Amino acid sequence: MERVAVGLLGLGTVGSGVARLLVEQEGRIGRRTGRDVELRWAVVRDPGRARSAPVPAGRITSDVRKVLDDPEIGVVVEVMGGIRPTLDILLEALARGKDVVTANKALLAEHGPELFAQARRHGRAIAFEASVAGGIPIVQALGVGLAANQVQAMAAIVNGTCNFILTSMARDGLSYSEALARAQELGYAEADPTLDVDGTDTAHKLAVLAQLAFGASVTTVDIPRQGIDRLQPADITYAAELGYAVKLLALAKLSGAGLELRVAPTLVRRGTPLADVAGPYNAVRVVGDAVGDTLFYGRGAGAMPTASAVVADLMDVVIGRAALTFRAMNLWSGDQAAPKLVANDQVRSRYYIRYTIADRPGVIAAIARVLGDHKISIASLIQHEPGDDAPPDAPVPLVMMTHLAVEAHLLDSLREIDRLDVVRAPSVCLGVEE
Numbered sequence: 001m002e003r004v005a006v007g008l009l010g011l012g013t014v015g016s017g018v019a020r021l022l023v024e025q026e027g028r029i030g031r032r033t034g035r036d037v038e039l040r041w042a043v044v045r046d047p048g049r050a051r052s053a054p055v056p057a058g059r060i061t062s063d064v065r066k067v068l069d070d071p072e073i074g075v076v077v078e079v080m081g082g083i084r085p086t087l088d089i090l091l092e093a094l095a096r097g098k099d100v101v102t103a104n105k106a107l108l109a110e111h112g113p114e115l116f117a118q119a120r121r122h123g124r125a126i127a128f129e130a131s132v133a134g135g136i137p138i139v140q141a142l143g144v145g146l147a148a149n150q151v152q153a154m155a156a157i158v159n160g161t162c163n164f165i166l167t168s169m170a171r172d173g174l175s176y177s178e179a180l181a182r183a184q185e186l187g188y189a190e191a192d193p194t195l196d197v198d199g200t201d202t203a204h205k206l207a208v209l210a211q212l213a214f215g216a217s218v219t220t221v222d223i224p225r226q227g228i229d230r231l232q233p234a235d236i237t238y239a240a241e242l243g244y245a246v247k248l249l250a251l252a253k254l255s256g257a258g259l260e261l262r263v264a265p266t267l268v269r270r271g272t273p274l275a276d277v278a279g280p281y282n283a284v285r286v287v288g289d290a291v292g293d294t295l296f297y298g299r300g301a302g303a304m305p306t307a308s309a310v311v312a313d314l315m316d317v318v319i320g321r322a323a324l325t326f327r328a329m330n331l332w333s334g335d336q337a338a339p340k341l342v343a344n345d346q347v348r349s350r351y352y353i354r355y356t357i358a359d360r361p362g363v364i365a366a367i368a369r370v371l372g373d374h375k376i377s378i379a380s381l382i383q384h385e386p387g388d389d390a391p392p393d394a395p396v397p398l399v400m401m402t403h404l405a406v407e408a409h410l411l412d413s414l415r416e417i418d419r420l421d422v423v424r425a426p427s428v429c430l431g432v433e434e
């Protein structure tokens with residue numbers, strides 16, 4: 001059997017999973033590709049560290065030149081993450097005739113055009129299934145299976161860490177920091193978990209999805225984003241009382257006005273599939289003009305689900321299928337007429353708002369007057385009786401759901417409401433996805 005030598009950059013959570021799958025599924029990989037896939041080098045920062053990955057110590061190095069300078073290595077699998085020095089390493093690997101498999105959504109979102117131009121220049125391929133939604137084959141679905149469609153909308157849970165935290169807080173009573181620590185232990189979180197919880201990782205993945213589905217070349221700067229790091233448990237509780245789950249969503253909608261992209265914690269109605277996505281699971285709802293509604297679901301983070309996507313890409317590269325798909329998709333080439341982006345404040349949505357108010361006569365009327373002046377219609381209200389032990393003038397929460405409203409009108413109204421002397425703290429506002 002013909003031998004294909006592979007250089008693996010990174011032997012952490014994902015890299016260890018990749019090494020394990022290459023060993024455990026050696027027979028299947030050989031049968032399906034007709035090649036003997038040899039893991040020649042695994043590159044790490046600290047080769048002296050004890051590791052559980054099934055890679056002989058003599059094959060672990062901190063010297064990336066062992067991969068770049070070896071003409072027999074035809075494929076570089078990049079699972080080390082980060083932008084530098086990763087970008088320079090991959091640009092050189094492509095220039096030296098090696099194909100690339102990567103799980104690095106940050107790199108694709110910020111440097112997709114540069115990397116893909118380099119691959120085209122040197123007749124190489126880049127495969128990146130693991131960069132979005134872990135083990136779910138969403139890149140394959142958008143690039144191949146749904147290729148006959150114009151995608152009209154996507155709503156996606158694509159950060160396993162955030163979904164794990166939100167589920168653990170809502171269902172298991174864990175605090176935010178307990179849930180985050182557990183997600184880190186389980187290998188779901190990025191090396192810097194701030195990227196997960198502040199919405200940046202979800203925005204990176206949305207940038208990749210937007211390129212695949214709409215030909216839009218956007219970076220995180222173009223995507224309005226809010227994470228779960230400032231979400232308060234009270235809002236998860238009120239959302240549940242109203243019949244909603246709070247999920248960190250990546251949203252994309254194409255309309256006559258253009259393409260709307262955003263990342264935000266959002267109320268999702270219970271009983272709809274996205275509301276039931278729990279723990280580290282991800283789901284991507286894609287609406288295509290021919291196919292209608294579709295849903296892709298599976299584990300979005302962790303060693304083996306991610307390795308499943310990485311090794312499938314590696315097999316595609318080895319067979320030669322990835323080269324065909326890469327050419328046909330022609331991503332980040334600037335050739336596609338991309339839709340213009342809709343300004344965030346022109347988005348229309350229903351909203352959940354929590355005010356913190358003085359419990360006095362006329363307060364609700366004052367708030368309702370401001371909302372009415374800004375053409376915002378109230379759909380429902382919750383105010384609970386204060387507990388017996390509450391001090392006489394303690395501020396109380398007032399929770400409201402609106403009908404559809406333009407975000408600019410909503411934000412103007414909240415600025416005005418938060419200046420009322422009966423409002424005791426800045427209002428909290430979240431979008432609603434039905």
Ligand code: NAP
Nearest residue numbers: 010011012013014044045046079080081103104301302306
């Ligand atoms: P990780 O556990 O932190 O592992 C990173 C690996 O890369 C480690 O082996 C580290 O070496 C090595 N490394 C980092 N910087 C290096 C450098 N400059 N030179 C040489 N080696 C270097 O990260 P991970 O969770 O596996 O994630 C890797 C990539 O996959 C990231 O792009 C991430 O976004 C992506 N991803 C992760 C998941 C997931 O569930 N974890 C899912 C999908 C995609 P040492 O071991 O010596 O420190």
Ligand code: HSE
Nearest residue numbers: 159160161188189190
């Ligand atoms: N940190 C990421 C997550 C890994 O939690 O979803 C998968 O991309």
